Amino acid sequence: MHELTRTRLGTRLFVRLARHQRLIALFVTNVRGPRRPLALAGAPLEHVWPVASLGGNVRLGIAAVSYDGVLRCAVHCDADALPVAPVARALGEELTRIAALT
Template identity: 40%
Template sequence: MAQLLGAESIINVAGFGPPTLHALGARLASRLSSRVYNLAITNVPGPQQPLYVAGSRLLASYPVMPLTKNQAMSIGLTSYDGGVFVSVNADRDSVRDLADFVGCMRESLDELRQAARLVTGRVLRIIPSDDGPDEVSVS
């Protein structure tokens, strides 16, 4: 229950806080943390109904996780309106083969998609984007 409340709090704060506030929070968290790690992965559930701004529908919601001191990579995952959106942020000096890593992620997602279809009978669609990452939705 504590994790669910924490995720809901993050969603509520992330939706209304200015980017500068988020950046300051990330910097403070990195200074207070005594943990040594080079990869952070997060999964934050988002709204499962479409959102609109000034009459325009939000089509995608990609998380952006900042890198902290000595961190090589971060992977963010969020859900929105039946889809799952993933972003990868990496330090170019630490992760020189990022394109290969993303390619491996896509291959793994395809394996997961095939396994899910066998178990549930549902199809996980991957919608490629010409100007950015791929969008994934379940139908």
């Protein structure tokens, strides 16, 4: 992939392919963060939220990150392509069910 995007023509070709691909509709990513709190110059890092960008014609992304014993999730979607509320609601319901198991 790196070789393809080294030239201007290759980059344009890659962008065109990404915008027209039909194999990937969504992605899910998880980043395991530190289990203990962090600080920078004495200021505590209180919250960490996941952010993931949608690329090409991928319409939905779900990102998760854990930090200091807390798991946070975010739903990123192309609002012109699909309604995010049902996806976010379903994710919330499933996370509630998982939390009830512990």
